[in-house]
Amino acid sequence: MSDSAARELGRKSAGLSTRASVALFALFAVGAGFAFGVIEFDPLVIAGLALLFVAAAAVSSAVEIVEAYEKEALTVFGEFRELLEPGIHFVPPFVSRTYPFDMRTQTIDVPRQEAITEDNSPVVADAVVYIKVMNAKRAFLEVDDYKRATSNLAQTTLRAVLGDMELDETLSKRERINRRIQRELEGPTDEWGVRVEAVEVREVNPSTDVKRAMEQQSSAERKRRAMILEAQGERRSAIETAEGDKQANILEAQGEKQASVLEAQGEAISTVLRAKSAESMGERAIIERGMETLEEIGKGESTTFVLPQEMTSLLSRYGKHLTGSDAATGGTELESLGFDGETRELLGIDSIEELAAGSESGDVDLEIESADIELEDEIE
Incomplete structure (x- = not known):
């Protein structure tokens, strides 16, 4: 009853x-x-x-x-x-x-039902059905006991729905089971003047053996994920270590390169400074050095001397200094004068200045290279 x-x-x-x-x-x-x-x-x-x-x-x-x-x-x-x-x-x-x-919404407990899923796995499930009498005359004339009839129909429908699904679907697609049972109940209950408002499957339990197998599968899956995460961590660590070694090698090479460039620039600047110092001595210092050389030559026993054309040119200009054509007439000493074009070419002063100019532009190139290296570091 x-x-x-x-x-x-x-x-x-x-x-x-x-x-x-x-x-x-x-x-x-x-x-x-x-x-x-x-x-x-x-x-x-x-x-x-x-x-x-x-x-x-x-x-x-x-x-x-x-x-x-x-x-x-x-x-x-x-x-x-x-x-x-x-x-x-x-x-x-x-x-x-x-x-x-009773015209209110009523609940019907569907007893636990045993069923075999489509993949031959035994399951046990129960549910609750929410109904409401919409037409009391039909509920009185068309069915003996509408609540008992609805409960029996829900039991058979629950077993049929579980039998058409695989085990994984019965465990994960609970809403799909609810909708299908409700759809199957709506046809007959409408003729009884009763509306099925909702169906809720409360519990679906597989057999003990199936539960044990599922627990083992879940444990194996967790172990597999842990191993994957550990391998990914080791791989990431190796990559970071390699990147650090790479950056250290790059910085070391850049330091050696900059040291070489600075050393070369220092040598170039030293050469330029020595050349400019020689230029500042003027022709007088060169001529005096030449006269000292002639004096050493004159001490020898030979009476015939071969002088380079450049030396004769210097001596001729020195004679002009003695006559006062290129020096101040009122002074007692010769003043240092700048080299003319021929002497500058002989000593290679112009080439030294070009080298100095090139070293200055080299500083600019070095700064550009340093900026490029810093930009590459930031990008990496």
């Missing part, structure tokens, strides 16, 4: 008990009156009391009160007459019966 039928039977029994109690109390009162001589034994009195009792019973059976959340089907002589709405109603006494229907 369903819960609703049990509650209805209890309610009806309570109503009958109340009426029976009233009747028994009336009979007891009449019997007590006759026993104590309060009421004289008179056929008319007896008839009046009997009529009074029948009238009370008729009124009691003619008044029907319907609760606010219910509707009641009324039958007279076993024939359906109408649905009684919430409130007080007067029905034919003694020949009418009422059958209440």
Whole structure:
């Protein structure tokens, strides 16, 4: 017997008990009156009391009160007459019966069902179904007990749905099972005047052996992921170490290169400074050095000397200095003069200045290279 039928039977029994109690109390009162001589034994009195009792019973059976959340089907002589709405109603006494229907949303527990999935794995599942009576007349005339019928239909549908799915789907696609069961229930229950509002599968459990196998598979999967993560960490560490060694080698090579460049620049600058110092001495220093050389030559025994053309050119210009053509007339010493074009070419002073100019541009190139190296480091 369903819960609703049990509650209805209890309610009806309570109503009958109340009426029976009233009747028994009336009979007891009449019997007590006759026993104590309060009421004289008179056929008319007896008839009046009997009529009074029948009238009370008729009124009691003619008044029907319907609760606010219910509707009641009324039958007279076993024939359906109408649905009684919430409130007080007067029905034919003694020949009418009422059958209440709860119009609220009701829950039906679907017992645990054993099923075999499509991949031959045994599972056990249970569910709960939410229904609501939409047409009390159909629920009264079309089905004996709509709640029991809905529960039985939900059980068979649950087993059928689980049998059409694989084990993994039954465990992971719970919403799909709910929708399919609800769709299968809607057709028959609509004919009963009942609407299935929702279906919820509460639990799906595989067999013990299947559970054990799934736990082993899950443990193996976790170990595999841990090994992958560990290997990825080692790989990342090796890459970082290699990148660090690479950057150290690059910086070391750049330092050696810069040291070489700076050393070369220092030598170039030293050469330029020596050349400029020689230029600042002027022709006088060169001529004096040449005269010292001639003096050393004159000390020899030979009377024939071969002088380079450059030396004769210097001597000729020295003679001009002695005559005062290129020197100040009022002084007693020769002043240092700059080299002319021929002497500069002879000593290679112009080439030295070009080298100095090249070293200065080399500083610029070095700065550019340093900037490029820093930019590459930032990009890497």
